[in-house]
Amino acid sequence: MTTNLTKPISKRLLFAILNVTIGAEILLYFMRYSSMASTLYDAMMVSSLFIGLKLHQRLQPPTAQLKTKRQLTLQFTGAFLIFFLSSTVINMFSTYTFQDFNTDYDHYVQDYTEIQMAAGVGSGATADEAVWSLFEKIDTIGYDLYADTLAGLEEVWRLAYIILLLVIFKKVFPRRWASGRRDIFLMGALFLTSILFGIDHTLDSEQPWSVRIGAIVTFANMGLIFGLILLWTRNLWVTVLVHALYDITATLSWYYIDYAVELFALAILVVHVILFTLEKVNQSRLKHQLEVAEMGQAVESS
Structure with a gap:
């Protein structure tokens, strides 16, 4: 950096x-x-x-990958909390x-x-x-x-x-x-x-x-x-x-x-948990798709 x-x-x-x-x-x-x-x-x-x-x-x-809107929002909510x-x-x-x-x-x-x-x-x-x-x-x-x-x-x-x-x-x-x-x-x-x-x-x-x-x-x-x-x-x-x-x-x-700060932080926490869960589900789905694709390639090669 x-x-x-x-x-x-x-x-x-x-x-x-x-x-x-x-x-x-x-x-x-x-x-x-x-x-x-x-x-x-x-x-x-x-x-x-x-x-x-x-x-x-x-x-x-220089080689940074663009983050999705969900990832950027997670970054913000995590930073605020x-x-x-x-x-x-x-x-x-x-x-x-x-x-x-x-x-x-x-x-x-x-x-x-x-x-x-x-x-x-x-x-x-x-x-x-x-x-x-x-x-x-x-x-x-x-x-x-x-x-x-x-x-x-x-x-x-x-x-x-x-x-x-x-x-x-x-x-x-x-x-x-x-x-x-x-x-x-x-x-x-x-x-x-x-x-x-x-x-x-x-x-x-x-x-x-x-x-x-x-x-x-x-x-x-x-x-x-x-x-x-x-x-x-x-x-x-x-x-x-x-x-x-x-x-x-x-x-x-x-x-x-x-208590505006506390109420806003609570709302941010709820959003963070929801987005974090969705991100984990999305990563698991992508990982599963990658594993299926690799298994298909292995079968074809054999």
């Missing part, structure tokens, strides 16, 4: 990679001071979709280990929920006020879902960083790279991008270090799981979809629908 990821990079692609990595870091930091930086960051995430089309090809081995279980463990760990971060996060969710409830229509509201309130609610929900969808494209940022770090490792450690022991570089890039993923979740606001450390560790662990899913599936878009849908269901769970 490392050989494919570090294929020659054109100047245009290198510029795009630097924009979506270093540029995103700078904009995240300035988001604490400027709403324009937030708008530019959103625009960068949208543009990263097109960069991802180029980078995704580097994850695929893995992240759901892992994130549950991470959240439990953070709850008991980083009390300041957990308290600060609970206050954030509570404050946002109160804002959402305040946007509701009062019993004595006029028709115009009711309409305005409805559209305010739609705008708020729409922006939340939009932001969560863009969050999935952070996986393009991760892949771009992994490729950039691997290229640097290749130049700095040419002998070890030539020896073929390259998995250590890939794991190093995965670890570093996970740490950066955690740090990036603290750049847009100033927080006490007791809160910031908890946020970095929590989101770095989640970033590590996303990275492992990326390397396991070798599919950027599956990872993007898992990230985006998890964030969307988490937002729905916090503000609109109780």
Whole structure:
């Protein structure tokens, strides 16, 4: 995989990679001071979709067979369930280990929920006020879902960083790279991008270090799981979809629908079991057909 990821990079692609990595870091930091930086960051995430089309090809081995729709769906459902279980463990760990971060996060969710409830229509509201309130609610929900969808494209940022770090490792450690022991570089890039993923979740606001450390560790662990899913599936878009849908269901769970994440994960589990069973049945049928064909050939040859 490392050989494919570090294929020659054109100047245009290198510029795009630097924009979506270093540029995103700078904009995240300035988001604490400027709403324009937030708008530019959103625009960068949208543009990263097109960069991802180029980078995704580097994850695929040259002789890779095309997966069926069922296999791709199984890959997604399996990846989502893995992240759901892992994130549950991470959240439990953070709850008991980083009390300041957990308290600060609970206050954030509570404050946002109160804002959402305040946007509701009062019993004595006029028709115009009711309409305005409805559209305010739609705008708020729409922006939340939009932001969560863009969050999935952070996986393009991760892949771009992994490729950039691997290229640097290749130049700095040419002998070890030539020896073929390259998995250590890939794991190093995965670890570093996970740490950066955690740090990036603290750049847009100033927080006490007791809160910031908890946020970095929590989101770095989640970033590590996303990275492992990326390397396991070798599919950027599956990872993007898992990230985006998890964030969307988490937002729905916090503000609109109780236990939205758990209910969605349960539905995904049911779909996964059904598709897994169908895939096994299909493989058994194909194996049986192959055995019958081989027996027929043996009979003909005898």
